[in-house]
Amino acid sequence: MTKKSISKILLYFILTLGGIIMIVPFLWMIVTALKTGSETAKIPPTLIPQNPQWGNFIKAWNAAPFLRYFLNSTFVMIVTTIGQIITTILGAFAFARLEFYGKKTIFILCMATMMVPSEMLIIPNFVTLSKLGMINTYAALIVPWLASFFAVFTLRQTFMTIPDELYYAAKIDGTSDWYFLWRIIVPLSKSTIVALATLEMIGSWNSFMWPMIATNSDKMRTLPVGLSAFTTDAGTQYQLLMAASTIIVIPMIVIYVFLQKYIIAGVTRSGLKG
Amino acid sequence: MDVKFENVSLAYEHKNEVLHDLRFVIPKGKLTCLLGPSGCGKSTTLNLISGLLQPTAGKIFFGEQDVTKKDALARKVGMVFQNYALYPHMTVLENICFPLKMKKIDKKKRNERGENLARLVHVENELTKYPGELSGGQQQRVAIARALAKEPSILLLDEPLSNLDARLRVEMREEIRRIQKQTGVTTVFVTHDQDEAMHISDYIMVLDNGQIQQFADPNTIYDYPDNLFVASFIGNPVINKIPFSILRQDFSPIIPMTINEKAETLLIRAESIVPIRDHQEHLGVKLQGKVVSVQRYGHEMFVRLDVQGQELMVTGFKERDLLEKQQILEFTLRTNGVFIANSEKEVIWNATSV
Amino acid sequence: MIKQKPSAKSTLIAFLYLSPMLIIIGTFYLYPIVMSFAMSFYTKYNFYTNKVSEVGLSNFVTIWTDPDFIEALKNTIIFVVGVVPLSVIIALVIAILLNKINFAAGFFKTVYFLPFVTSTVAISLIWQWIYNSQYGLLDAFLGIFGIKPIDWLNDPHWAMTALIIMTIWQGLGFNIILFLAGLSNIDKRYEQVAQIDGANTWQRFRYITIPLLSPMTFLVSVTSIISGFKVFDQIFVLFGGNPGPGKSTLTLVFYLYEKFYTEWKYGIAAAAGVVLFTLTLIITVIQVWYSKRHVHYV
Incomplete structure (x- = not known):
């Protein structure tokens, strides 16, 4: 065996080992979700469920208002994502293409918001929303996330790579700014927009601290908050907890598998923002 | 349509005047070159004609009509850019027909006109391709067809050949000449290449420092330069x-x-x-x-x-x-x-x- | 090329485009920044009447003399020191290995990246189960090697370690993706030239890849440090809403949360927020200073 092929084998060995470590918790989640209550308490643990309990998913689903949580999460995710993309496209266009007084000042002020940890803003935002009577409503879960300057900044960078001449050509051809934005710039920036949208979808679906603080009734809970609350009811019934976890994890994995290319591009950009 | 500048000046914010007191008439149906070194104001002059820029002082006429305050669309100009500025997500035919679409001309009619223009500029076999699949020369042909689609009052070309390689440049230069002759559209062509200007133009306007140095036909410019700048800018080797x-x-x-x-x-x-x-x-x-x-x-x-x-x-x-x-x-x-x-x-x- | 001056009309139009974004950013980002600084100085504040009857520095004095806060600060730093270097090194190694293979590289990337798209709540629940002292998978696995079961989540000595392991596992994919982006930006010709110059694999790695990747390494470290300062969700779920056994995983944001949400002490919570902001600011300033001083290879 050559030295080269030995190192190749070693390489794949390390990567596979790492891959196993990454995937085992997910597999363990599914395995546990299919066990009976008594099987989860076996020592040593069984690696394959003796008698797969598919009913656990239904049991977990009915043990708490997961349907309601699921619908809440979906609704909040869709509205936030669409809303944020619209405000982002409009804002990014203004910063990239239009001339106006105070452009620099506003831009710098907004840049400053990217530096502030959002955890710090929870207190005043809670106060603001209470004053507006929006605590424990969908508005509280949606409105604060309808704009993100990180998204505006990223999209502006993309818009700015579109040559000026295209803008002039379109003007001469008779388009308005509005038409140019939606029919020319937006289609050309599709991949960035999809990347930002998927990042926002993931962020919205998984967000925990804010929905926990901004809601206080079961009816308004999102999946992560509901799941966290469910732990108190389920206690040590890990087969149900894992079944519920599976329910919350699967949609994002599906989205991820389909939009992987965009998500990775988006993450690369978000990491490079500093 | 002829283009008349009356005492046109342009100043940018915090800067001195870029163009000073321009007066000239670009004759109808001819090909006129704006020639000069970079930064001389030729592209700026072109943008003033197009309406993408508005002058700080003076008046601009298209024929009898005062267009000073009108924008590019109202002036009905067609424009071709150095980097072609084709819409990358539209096919060749869609690109050519885009100005007609904006005018809400119905699809059948505009495609027919688009195809005619494609034949004029010799890209009739590329209609369903995207700009990215074309060579530089072909892209520029499409850009010209698009500019002509709206039957412009004036066709403006901003350094249209600068992105092409030497041989293609000569070929496209002849093509532009042919297309201009065939359509008879008043054409303004910006270049910094005196050789190109000499070959293509009916008239040349030599610009330097935001001022007209001389405005005449190519041979007059060559044989009777008004000043030292014109004499040394035109001709190779340098005088x-x-x-x-x-x-x-x-x-x-x-x-x-x-x-x-x-x-x-x-x-x-x-x-x-x-x-x-x-x-x-x-x-x-x-x-x-x-x-x-x-x-x-x-x-x-x-x-x-x-x-x-x-x-x-x-x-x-x-x-x-x-x-x-x-x-x-x-x-x-x-x-x-x-x-x-x-x-x-x-x-x-x-x-x-x- | 064409720079038109802004006019009253163009400004009006621009603000029509900007207004949706500006209203949200203004209300939920800019205003709260100012507010949280202001609130940190409110020493007597009635939330219901929104009345401030006293301002001063006493909130900062209080947290500074609060042993819980000192503990939170200490734990946060231990957490960051425990997570960042290990996470960066492991991610770097895996990224470099991934960069060397063609077959199944996409598959591995997908696998390593999975935790990033997964809800932290779900992840924490899974790990809570894995860490279970009686029926947990980890102790069972360690038992094969004769290691006695560890009560990861209830033993104050191990709770932080458990948290760190899970966090590294969760954040690995994100860092790997960033390193891969950095690696793909390094011109392959450098490696080729070095090979011609007689450098072996290790030397190429040591003298070409590592130095050229250093700006990315720095960036990944900074991002990890800042997100380390903000750790909360994992702790909340992993330890069932408590800051760990004997407050051994009480961190800055957890402290903020407790003061704000359980104790309703807005001023003190805001003061803790200001401390968090200051830490982030210091790191950001260092980052800006570093980026200005050092050439960007990547």
């Missing part, structure tokens, strides 16, 4: 410039006293320096210089001469005119391409006047 004082004695007999007094610089085109037994008309001067170097590139012959410490570039000699290892060369000057400029850099004497 020889030497202090007049060096050859004052030789020139005194053939120029009027009044010119002699003001003469500062002598300008001689390289091809106007010829052997004494050349057939063309000559000035009655007999000069000599020391040969510094002789180089031949294909059919061209470049001789460097030292005339009293000033080096002259000479292309008027053929190989047979040179003796081997000849040190001293006698020469005379043709009546074409010899000028005298004063201290204001204005041409005050042209050898054709003799």
